Amino acid sequence: MAFTPQQAILELGDAFYDPVTAARFPKTILRFRNDRAATEVGLDGLSDPQWIAHFGRFEPLPGGLQQPLALRYHGHQFRVYNPEIGDGRGFLFAQMTDARGRLMDLGTKGSGQTPWSRFGDGRLTLKGGVREILATEMLEALGVETSRTFSLIETGEELQRGDEPSPTRSAVLVRLNHGHIRIGTFQRLAHAHDVENIARLAAYVLRHYYGEEPGNDAPQRLLGHVAARTARMAGRFMAAGFVHGVLNSDNINVTGESFDYGPWRFAPSWAPGFTAAYFDQTGLYAFGRQPEAIYWDLMQLASSLRLIVEEEPLIEAMEVFPETFQREVAEAMLWRLGVVPRGAEQDRPLVGAIEAALAASRASIDRFFFDGFGGTLPADYGEPFAEVRAQLAQYAPRKPRDRPYWSDPEPCAMLIDEVEAIWARIAQGDDWTLLHAKIAAIRRMGEALG
Known part of the structure; x- marks a missing residue:
């Protein structure tokens, strides 16, 4: 498709963002370009030098935003309200329409300091960029709606970090997102009792991300949409065995698209207490508590919208979350x-049996879904899986095991040891072959899943 630039964000006005200038980097070495994603927004025809000019030096795209914008927001971080955050090491670089007609953003990570950097250097480690590639590729393949890592360029600076060996290499990342409006964007306006701009933002989100015109019921309609989308995200996280790690309200996109990956992990087994972040000492964002955490963030959006609408319709809008979450876990x-779903009520016993069996056996989540694809478990799945086997007998296969992937000795997985091994090759010998091989393997799995 042809590149179709947009500047919708300017409708909101300068109360929502700060124009900023990108950092100037000593080097711009292209390490990853996502041509599959670029094709969907008409940017696949860029040469490598053009790519670097736009996504390493941030020369404006034709017809796009003429200056990057650091977006303003607040948020609860581990349930503590923080009014001093915003885009501190990133900005909105461009907007465009994708092949599905959706408004999309290109946002950055590691692009330099902004008014919201506080004491940070505005930079991203190369390791952090590599980890984000792996997270987004894996989640996309597993059917989770996620931002997509669009570009990673090494920048030639040595960074000091307290939680990893330093100095470490630096990079700037560009992500493709269905919007960068967060729950925390609404919270900032509510904190200032800015009812006019809350209404303006609600109308913007409804119009550009949900295809609806605002009206008197705009706040509750918006909340209902966000409740359904975030419930879907929570359900898909569970089925993927994924732990985001930092489900703060400033990290929840109102389109329900997962993004902003820091200390993420994939759980090796169904362990509800499994955490991704070493600093999550209370397990607030543990694997099994993610639906609760996302719902709590949703309540903060409802609280913000309470300034422009009565409470009762917001409560009703929130009620979509639990049912949608249960349905999405089952479907995923x-x-x-x-296998083919039979309906929400009929699928519940199978989902419960799967969760119980995985928890009791401590079996690999990835191995279970790999072995059971098509609806038949191998004979060596013993007593804990007896009920799963009985329930599966009632299901028709959705897709045969007719791809070479299903003959592999092991499923494609993304556990922490492999992430570290991929990074070690890059850090020690500048060897990127493991990363590129893993991306190819993940995409092969995604194609096999269909």
């Missing part, structure tokens, strides 16, 4: 198993 699990 059955999709990974390659």
Whole structure:
């Protein structure tokens, strides 16, 4: 498709962002370009030098925003309200329409300091960029709606970090997102009792991300949409065995698209207490508590919208979350198993049996879905899986095991040891072959899942 630039964000006005200038980097070495994503927004025809000019030096795209914008927001961080955050090491670089007609953003990470950097250097470690590539590629393949790592360029600076060996290499990342409006964007306006701009932002989100015109019921309609989308995200996280790690309200996109990956992990087994972040000492964002955490963030959006609408319709809008979450967990699990859903009520016993069996056996989540694809478990899945086997007998296969992937000795997985091994090759010998091989393997799995 042809590149179709947009500047919708300017409708909101300068109360929502600060024009900024990108950092100037000593080097711009292209390490990853996502041509599959670029094709969907008409940017796949860029040469490598053009790519670096736009996504390493941030020369404006034709017809796009003429200056990057650091977006303003607040948020609860581990349930503590913080009014001093915003885009501190990133900005909105461009907007465009994708092949599905959706408004999309290109946002950055590691692009330099902004008014919201506080004491940070505004930079991103190369390791952090590599980890984000792996997270987004894996989640996309597993059916989770996620931002996509669009570009990673090494920048030639040595960074000091307290939680990893330093000095370490630096990079600037560009992500493709269905918007960068966060729950925390609404919270900032509510904190200032800015009812006019809350209404303006609600109308913007409805119009550009949900295809609806605002009206008197705009706040509750918006909340209902966000509740459904975030419930879907929570359900898909569980079926993927994914732990985001930092589900603060400033990290929850109102389109329900997962983004902003820091200390993420994939759980090796169904362990509800499994955490991704070493600093999550209370397990607030542990694997099994993610739906609760996302719902709590949703309540902060409802609280912000309370300034422009009565409470009762917001309570009603929130009620969509639990049912949608249960349905999405079931649909995502059955999709990974390659069987046809039978309906919300009929699918519940199978989902419960899967969760119980995985928890009791401590079996690998990835191995279970790999072995069971098509609806038949191998004989060596013993007593803990007896009920799963009985329930699966009632399901028709959605897709046969007719791709070479299903003959592999092991499933494609993304556990922390492999992440560290991929990074070690890059750090020690500038060897990128493991990373590129892993991306190819992940995409092969995604194609096999269908």
